[in-house]
Amino acid sequence: MGAAMAGRLRAAGLDVVLWNRSPARAAGVAADIDARAVDTAREAAAAGPVVLVSLADDAACRAAYEGPDGVAAGAGPGTVVADTSTVAPQTAIDLAALVRARAGGSMLDTPVSGSVPVVERGELTIMAGGEAADLDRARPVLDVLARQIFHVGDHGAGATMKLAVNALVHSLNQAVAEALVLAERSGVDRAAAYEVFAGSVAGGPFVQYKRAAFERPEDTPVAFRLDLVAKDLDLILDLAARAGAPMPQAVTNRRAVADAVAAGLGDEDMSAIARFLRGSS
Incomplete structure (x- = not known):
């Protein structure tokens, strides 16, 4: 899903910076779509203003956000992290607080409904939890991926x-x-x-x-x-x-x-x- 999202964004003319837990995978996708791969999640998040996260589970998300080289350390003021992973609502709430506390960024839980072909057509359904103002700032990126976006409440509501x-x-x-x-x-x-x-x-x-x-x-x-x-x-x-x-x-x-x-x-x-x-x- 992450690779498909990156490809869709590049096809729309947006600049994309990639990081993956498997560096070779990020490098391969970057070469395929003419993007840039970096060595840490912090570098990718610092390239904002909108950071998309797509990971398999709660443990992978927490590992990617935490630590000196994590997403939270790189997402500074003015950056919105939109996490499309399917995780527990409490995980989304915790990570939003971490992003805010570590470097002053904002986070939305924005899980998606749809598969890789749906991503490639830009027809995902996105369920967003978090501040409406942050969602507005992320929309120029999310609109490239989604046919419809529902703002369903505060942090954790999207995950729910x-x-x-x-x-x-x-x-x-x-x-x-x-x-x-x-x-x-x-x-x-x-x-x-x-x-x-x-x-x-x-x-x-x-x-x-x-x-x-x-x-x-x-x-x-x-x-x-x-x-x-x-x-x-x-x-x-x-x-x-x-x-x-x-x-x-x-x-x-x-x-x-x-x-x-x-x-x-x-x-x-x-x-x-x-x-x-x-x-x-």
């Missing part, structure tokens, strides 16, 4: 909304996988079954978007790994426990994903839940 959205997405993924395997085991051709799904009242954007992944998984690139689905569901269930929100379906989905990951499918696309179910009795 992303977990709510992903709870729905992961439930849809499980439901599509189960329904497809039911049709197949009952003698209906996979492609024919999916054609009906896509044309039915259930054929919303998710069903359309994941069609190739479910119909032809062997020919379709991984868009969202199952191990990251597991990470999301852990965050979702932790938030639900804190909020006192019952989520029995999310509990069931987490158990199903854990079984698929344990079976060696963690690096596969989320649609591999269907493959796991095909092998189950």
Whole structure:
């Protein structure tokens, strides 16, 4: 996602400075899109005025922000850090405070809904938490990436909304996988079954978007790994426990994903839940 965002921004004519925890990866992306790679997160953040962060989980975010060479040390006054990672709301709140305290910058939690192709078309949905004035300052960059931006509240609200959205997405993924395997085991051709799904009242954007992944998984690139689905569901269930929100379906989905990951499918696309179910009795 980070590489796709950088490419989209360069294609729009914006200057881009890159940092990655794997330096060779940053250098490769920089060469591909005619950008500049730097050695530390602090250098990248100091190149602002808008800093985009896209990392896998809470631990990776905290490590990238903290320390003398972290994002927080480089984001000075006038800089807005827009973090698109999917993390716990408290992590977003903590990192916003750290950015402000370390060098006087500002931060928004701006997680996104959409995949790499959606980034490349500039059609992400962004859920923003933080100060409205900071969001206004970040919009010239975010608008290049997004079709719509929702300001949903203070720090942590964007992260909360992303977990709510992903709870729905992961439930849809499980439901599509189960329904497809039911049709197949009952003698209906996979492609024919999916054609009906896509044309039915259930054929919303998710069903359309994941069609190739479910119909032809062997020919379709991984868009969202199952191990990251597991990470999301852990965050979702932790938030639900804190909020006192019952989520029995999310509990069931987490158990199903854990079984698929344990079976060696963690690096596969989320649609591999269907493959796991095909092998189950």
